[in-house]
Amino acid sequence: MTRPLESYRALFPVLQEQLYLNHAGVAPTSLRAAEAVRGWMDDLVYHGIKHERGWEAHCERVRGLAARLVNAEPGEVAFVRNTSHGLGLVAEGLDWKPGDEVAVASSLEYPSNVYPWQHLKDRGVSVREIEAPGGGITPEAVAAALTPRTRLVALSSVQFATGYRADLDAIGALCERAGVLFCVDGIQSIGCVPVDVKKSRIHFLSADSHKWMLGISGIGFLYVAKDVLPRLRPVLVGWRSTTDAWNFNRSHFELRPDAGKLEEGSAAYTGIYALGAALELLHEVGMDVIEARIRELLVRVEAGLSGLGCDVGPAPEHRAGILTFLPPVGEARALGNWLAERGVAYSLRRGRIRLSPHFYNLPEEMDRLVELVRTRL
Template sequence: MISSPDLDAYRSEFPVVQEQLYFNHAGVSPTSQRVATAMREWVDDLLLHGVRFERGWEARTENARGLAARMIGAAPEEIALVRNTSHGLGLVAEGLDWRPGDEVAVATSIEYPSNVYPWLHLRDRGVVVREIEPRDEGVTPEAVAAALTPRTRLVALSSVQFASGYRTDLEAIGALCERSGVLFCVDGIQSVGCIPVDVKKSRIHFLSADSHKWMIGICGIGFLYVDRNVLPRVRPVLVGWRSTTDSWNFNRSHFELRPDATKFEEGSHNYAGIYALGAALGLLLEVGMENVEARIRALLAHADAELRAIGCETGPSAEHRAGILAFLPPRGDVKALASYLSERNVSFSLRRGRIRISPHFYNQPGEIDRLVEMVRAFSGR
């Protein structure tokens, strides 16, 4: 496998490579030099000038919003800036006009809690959470179809399952939801920044993701997409001065909610986080999401082949893979292997009894080879 020189040139953006084999972008990513620079830029502005250049902060906010929209094929007015994925999903769950007996279809047994708890929290409003039965450690269109009833109002699922790495067929499920008259809500944190995402092509109504995983940003900032056609149906559960149409006029009370997704932004922004988000998204768009996806796919194919060659059990298969590969060693306890790798400065996650690796575009095949050699050495002890 030949690495792209253009992608390798970006390694200087990520000094973490000097310290670790970093394969944990599905967990918490290291950020880049340009993200750190962008954050310092805002902090230094505040330090030296106070609020003098506040208009510039707002301009950078709108720039970040536009970049987020580009990342997923949306319009800027469909993007709200949120604290994290859970925040965005909670705004959707709490903002819809549920009726007793309404159903939400969720694969609670395999989903990350962020995409389970907001829906379970609706039970005291009479909403029923109907289980989607997972197949092959993922959610298939057939499984979703089997879970739908005349009472189903919304299907909630992850674009990629966090533990198994199974990639959901969003287009097929989106088409199914459209035919059934059901809203489609996606936890996109394991796909945005890893693979190309097109919310319109996939007929997604809601998508929430924050930047500390595949977007290679920081914790505490992300975005929520709400399709313009359903925006009027979602009531903001938190409102403040920024939610309104005359938000910068503090001399009168004029409570008229904004008509776009910014109605979900109730108060003062996290500008340091927004500067970071803009820089992170700008870097990915500069590289090109098709190039990002191709490099990650190549790295995982290489890892899959080499790990299987030494007797590891791996998954998911290539056709259901996005950015995650999970594996078991041929011999030895997986927890002991996890300790062995951690002691040797390998960053990964242990999820549901398997080692989960998730490289990004700046990783190299040689780093995968070093990991495989460690697994080989451990298994041969």
């Protein structure tokens, strides 16, 4: 990638009015994504269904872009409405038996990665707690939670509240040795740092596009490793789930052998077109470049906040795109409200201010944030 990162700022007009540091919450989408959606809408408005084959072909290109982002095969990727939808398809689709256990850090995780597993109680499946007193899930904590009944380990690649980044490679290797399925909520890492589902031995990964992928709400993707696809029963089925989907003149119920069996009906074209433009942008910039830029920005803002006496975390070796802090005096909520009044987009999570810049943010913006905090203190 040789294009200056600053040149991409024009694609995000929100930067003209806000210091946007909330990509771990809801990110602004780009003019490219909006144009892609408008293009499809105009096609539908002016031409009706005339170009439907082209829409379908484009959806398959987007599927390929999503697969490439995580080093998967297109047949291992299904479009889903959101992260919860994908995780729910996994939770409800496996052939659980009474006595099975799912290892989850329920006290730490975002509810999307807790409730689907707790919902299995009436099927005799119990949730076994992964202890995470340090705000993150370590390989050692996962190992301590495993029992002969553990069927699956579910965790977030990056914890939403603390920003702690899990060692997916080490945990995936641990699960493989134990013969345990590995399911990842990837919404806080996909689009922020490189993720390789094969290298990390991940069986399932679900992520919505409205955060680091810079897409929109209501569309994301679910990765299912091809060796476990036969074990995942679709919760819902419809015409698109089958091998002869476009033949409406007969009933031929044979499920597709790939992840497409999890897509029961008509495609969400608006979301998929937006997702496609967002993924094209990420690939254009390059995930290695994006990761390096975000790391640079976090190092800069960490130094400035620490210099003011703020409690900052997580440590560099355990973070991806999130930095949280507490002011040395006063309440975080009061400081956050004051920052919001001055155009800073952030989140407050479990009592701490959470910052999450993306690749098009500037080092000078990190300095501006620090100066605002200094002024308030």
